[in-house]
Amino acid sequence: MATTVLESKELCKTYIVDKYSNNVLQNVDFKLEEGEFTAIMGPSGSGKSTLLYTLSGMDQMTSGRVIFDGEDLSGMNHKQLTGLRLHKMGFVFQQMYMLKKLCIMDNIILPGYQANTKSKDEINDRARKLMHNLGIDEIALNEISEVSGGQLQRACLCRALINSPKILFADEPTGALNSKASAEVMKELRNANKEGTTILMVTHSEKVAASSDRVVYLVDGNIKGELKLGKQTDEGETAVRERKLKNWLDEMGW
Numbered sequence: 001m002a003t004t005v006l007e008s009k010e011l012c013k014t015y016i017v018d019k020y021s022n023n024v025l026q027n028v029d030f031k032l033e034e035g036e037f038t039a040i041m042g043p044s045g046s047g048k049s050t051l052l053y054t055l056s057g058m059d060q061m062t063s064g065r066v067i068f069d070g071e072d073l074s075g076m077n078h079k080q081l082t083g084l085r086l087h088k089m090g091f092v093f094q095q096m097y098m099l100k101k102l103c104i105m106d107n108i109i110l111p112g113y114q115a116n117t118k119s120k121d122e123i124n125d126r127a128r129k130l131m132h133n134l135g136i137d138e139i140a141l142n143e144i145s146e147v148s149g150g151q152l153q154r155a156c157l158c159r160a161l162i163n164s165p166k167i168l169f170a171d172e173p174t175g176a177l178n179s180k181a182s183a184e185v186m187k188e189l190r191n192a193n194k195e196g197t198t199i200l201m202v203t204h205s206e207k208v209a210a211s212s213d214r215v216v217y218l219v220d221g222n223i224k225g226e227l228k229l230g231k232q233t234d235e236g237e238t239a240v241r242e243r244k245l246k247n248w249l250d251e252m253g254w
């Protein structure tokens with residue numbers, strides 16, 4: 001039977017700016033089963049990034065509950081949340097953050113060393129393998145300022161996967177990429193998913209979403225609908241999946 005790895009109940013998030021409140025998430029009930037690869041789509045400003053941040057405990061919810069791996073995030077203090085994120089979660093942010101004083105390789109291996117559950121050799125080998133798979137071996141020793149936005153985005157993904165997280169939150173992980181690099185990223189995400197990482201990804205790309213197992217559509221902070229595509233096992237299914245998704249997105253008002 002499927003195990004729920006992440007669940008929100010009546011999740012609300014309100015931002016207050018200049019005395020005006022903006023109810024960005026409105027009673028979101030959401031479930032993610034272990035091993036699932038789910039994409040979130042929806043118009044710009046519909047709350048996709050906010051949903052990712054509140055589900056992962058990166059940002060505080062206004063009300064409701066989030067249960068991750070059997071634990072209620074709302075009851076956790078800062079230190080507990082930091083430990084949880086380091087050991088069990090990986091993140092690719094829409095805004096790409098890396099430490100400016102470290103080269104790309106050092107940025108990638110840092111969470112591995114911090115988690116301290118594998119030897120340095122194992123962590124370095126995994127970093128090199130991930131960089132190779134994503135076509136960015138040659139920038140390992142570069143400064144952050146010396147790489148392109150697309151290379152940085154892929155480096156952020158390597159860092160997010162370094163500890164083989166239980167769950168990966170990825171906010172538009174192919175947003176800065178051309179179609180070849182996008183395909184490499186999707187291949188690596190599917191690899192990580194096969195190795196056991198549950199994935200929750202925001203994307204604006206139909207092509208990218210079509211290779212996920214399920215697509216959730218968000219409008220004005222509410223889940224409007226979901227489409228179950230199932231696991232993609234064969235590249236030959238791509239065209240059919242893309243067509244199915246496109247028709248459904250038309251119905252959703254995309």
Ligand SMILES: Nc1ncnc2c1ncn2[C@@H]1O[C@H](COP(=O)(O)OP(=O)(O)OP(=O)(O)O)[C@@H](O)[C@H]1O
Pocket residue numbers: 015016017022024042043044045046047048049050051094
């Ligand atoms: N830190 C913040 N403070 C105040 N308002 C915010 C903040 N972050 C987001 N918002 C508001 O919340 C709403 C949803 O933003 P969010 O970034 O979640 O949208 P999104 O669906 O990810 O959009 P996009 O597709 O453009 O990335 C927007 O109206 C935005 O202005």
Ligand SMILES: [Mg+2]
Pocket residue numbers: 048049050094171
């Ligand atoms: Mg966003």
